[in-house]
Amino acid sequence: MSDKILHILQHSLGVDQFGRGEQYRNHFVTGEGSIDHPICMEAVGLGLMVIRRAKYELYGGDDVFAVTPEGKLWMAMNSPAPPKLTRSQRHYQRYLDADCGETFGEWLQLQERRRKANAA
Structure with a gap:
């Protein structure tokens, strides 16, 4: 019960x-x-x-x-512990949490541009 x-x-x-x-x-x-x-x-x-x-x-x-x-x-x-997420699942969850109005592909491209700008 x-x-x-x-x-x-x-x-x-x-x-x-x-x-x-x-x-x-x-x-x-x-x-x-x-x-x-x-x-x-x-x-x-x-x-x-x-x-x-x-x-x-x-x-x-x-x-x-x-x-x-x-x-x-x-x-x-x-309540049970949530399942462990793979790296890809965590990445997709960050996209969902961003709630940015972009497609996942657009969000990925933006993340890559930000990563390159920070590395420079």
Whole structure:
């Protein structure tokens, strides 16, 4: 069950399967009778989540769960380590992180020009 709790905590916080990301949200909406509701209730019992039974119309009357500070720590401690990337994969990841609007080929050419300019 801990794998299912981990997945729900990660999803609630908006991070990937390795726990990486901005944690740009903190909620999980599910209702009684769903597959996820008992998992969230178990997380509440463990102190990893809290439940808000406000039954907001916005959420169709379902329960809204939020991850506690203890749940955030548990998620970080139990998320697997990301896989090792090859040199090429790390290079491509730097391109993605740059979010520059250029194609990968254009970005590579720019990097090569910068490398040559710094070497001169």
